[in-house]
Amino acid sequence: MISKFKDGEITSFQSYIMIISIMVGTGVLGLARSVAEIAKQDAWISVLVNGIGISIIIAFTIFVISKFPQLTFIQYMSLLLTKPLAYLVVFAYGIYAIFTTSLIIRFLCEMVGTWFLPRTPLTVISFIIVATLVYITKDGLTFVGRFNEIIVLAIIPFIFLIFPSLSEASLINLKPIGDSGIHSIIKGIPPSFYAFGGYEVILIIYPFISNKNKMNIRYSMLAILFVTVLYTSIVASQIALFGYQEITEILYSFINYLDVIDFPIIERIEIFFTFFWTFAVIGTLSIQFIAGCIAFQSVFKTKKTNTFVYLFTPIIYILSLLPENSVKVAEYSEIVGKANVCFGIFLPIILFIMYLIWGRKKAYDKTI
């Protein structure tokens, strides 16, 4: 067969890329501020601890799912959680994914409105983003996977843009290390969680991997650790530059961080950054949206994913326009952040416990 991957299948490599791509997105902009408010100069430790914790969670998640390699999302959930509960959880995940998608669209609209098109109405920007999103997701997961393999390259400028401003930073702002205390470091974890959100998509996409192997766990952990290192260095460099008192006054610290140094030719580097950041967010959106559609598809057992892609198009468009202002957007994203904790932390833990209780026997039965 010359075309190896079709009918919604993805490769292992694409799954790692999708984990990175869905995580790096909207959260990166205000990450340093939200964590530094609580963990002060040790915010970067919170981020690091959080990332390591998440990579352990994803290891457990994949460990559980990999025991049911032939089953889809809803099937292994039904085995582990009983059928009604599984349908409820998957349905809830679908709704969560749709809400998250609309929220990210709204967030992206606001950023585009701020940096690129101050006079264009949000309805127009949102319409274009939704249209693009439908175009990307209409052909299913395979092509979303391929698309993200390319679009993830937009993260590379993030890495390079950390360095120039370092010349102005001083390590004194990070000292004394650990002085804010273990208590506040741990309290700093929940605010940073929003930036890490999205990796729970592995629950949905893992069954679609066509070449599952033992390395899945290791490389998925590496993908998360990559994001962790990226985030940690972003947070550490920003605190080193601004100091934690100052950073709490800045809404999107990453953007101001870039503005410190004058670049040749490109005067406003943050526009340059937003250019690539938008690509990264479109990548996030495409995965989040298709994951929601796949969740609904498995609940309602339709033949094609794109039925739901088209069905939800007007819904996400309207939802993205509902919040009246940026404050409301922030409020909603807190709610989404909490839902994210449910799906990202509690669900994997519950699945793992259920697997320990009765899943092993069922997995054994299934393999026979």
Add this chain to the structure above:
Amino acid sequence: MGFLDGIRASKSQSNNKSKPPNNHFVAKDIVFNVDYLEKRFSDCSDIVFRKIKSNHKTNKDTIVLVFTDGLVEGMSINDGIIKQINLYSQIYNSKKINIDLLQNLLLVNEINRSNNFDEIIENILSGNTALFLEGSDEALILNTRGWESRAVEESSVESVIRGSKDAFVENIRTNTALIRRKLKDPNLKVKDLKVGSRSNTSIAVVYIGDITNQQLLNYVVNKLEEIEIDGIFDSGYIEQLLEENTYSLFPQMQVTERPDKVCANLLEGRMAILVDGSPDALILPIGFIQLFQSPGDYYERLVFANFVRLIRFFGFIIATTFPAIYVAITTFHQEILPTDFVLDIAKSRVEVPFPPIIEVLLMEGTIELLREASDRLPIKIGQTIGIVGAIVIGDAAVRANIVSPTMVVVIAITVIGSYIFPHFSTSYTMRFIRIPMILMAATFGAFGIIITWTWLIYHLCSLNSFGFAYLSPFAPSNLVDMKDAAIRAPLFGLKTRPIPTPKGKKSRK
């Protein structure tokens, strides 16, 4: 995509339509045969019936040669056929000639027999000579092909600095010979097909038997056989009839004039389609990355070859996006540039009455007009047009305050950028993408460019060339094949074939 479905569909179709049996066969009576052919070839002044009396006693025409004037080599008919028959009949006057004897007698390199008139007519029209003999119900088909054709010349649209200079010509046999000259391997297969109900054009599918994906080969051959059209005059017909995504901007087959390029691709496990009468061969399946590769990349030394390749990628970005960036910056994001620079641009635009988008579209329109005009005109006048265009665009337009000097620079760089591709056809794609990109940039600024690029990238991701992912080896990514993509590894490192091959043939030995 839809790869197997296509094969299944084609099989069921070919079962339904089988050719009606033809009842016209060669008779023993030579008068009947000649009458029949004269009727079929009525008013065809270029068909020649040469009658020969092999037996002087009976004074009856016993042998008739039928051929097409202009498609045959006169010498071989005179010396190899007529002279031999006359000599024979003079020496053995009374001896009766039969067809087996003739076959041994004639000095022709390729002789076949046939009793089917349709087959005979097809052969006559493709330059062979048919020989009818009184008393025989079979005709001899003698290879006397020979017609005027262009000599093998240097490629004009795909020239390389280093490397062989020969290019394909219109004659399919010359072309297959050019390939065979470079690949002396019995596994190099040349499968002949006839397409076009009236033009009866010869098409050759060239591949290397043991490394080509058989499924793909069957699919392509089936699809070629399915083609229903009356005439094929260029490989462009085949390209358009074969491709799966007609409305895509990107070519799904590669067009080349160069035998060395075809051979290199054959060794990678791809196949080539040659069409009689067309100097362009088609290579399939291909990936996006191949549009950026030239045979010269492999002939030049590693570092410079890779440098040139990267320049081409740069050219791609420039050709598609540079005017759009100019429009976006001057319309929406003036603050992104240093103040002095912005002031300079603004100063140069003070006298220009149009917004940047009109400026760009005016210039683009003029450039496209010039290009089209210089294609149509004879070379000598074409140069004049070029000079007039250069003056009009470069100087007069600026002085008349229709466009700003900065704009001229932008467009000039863009135009140069769109012509650095190894094959000219690719530049159409680059030129075309530019226009929606400019329009989106004029409407939504940098955001418009982002969205257009997103569409473009997704389109490339979803595109397939005969089931082969277009953006491979980037998406789906494949580290092994990455070594001959954006840049290439040293030649000793290129040990695997980039496309799916039969088992055990992945490595190149």
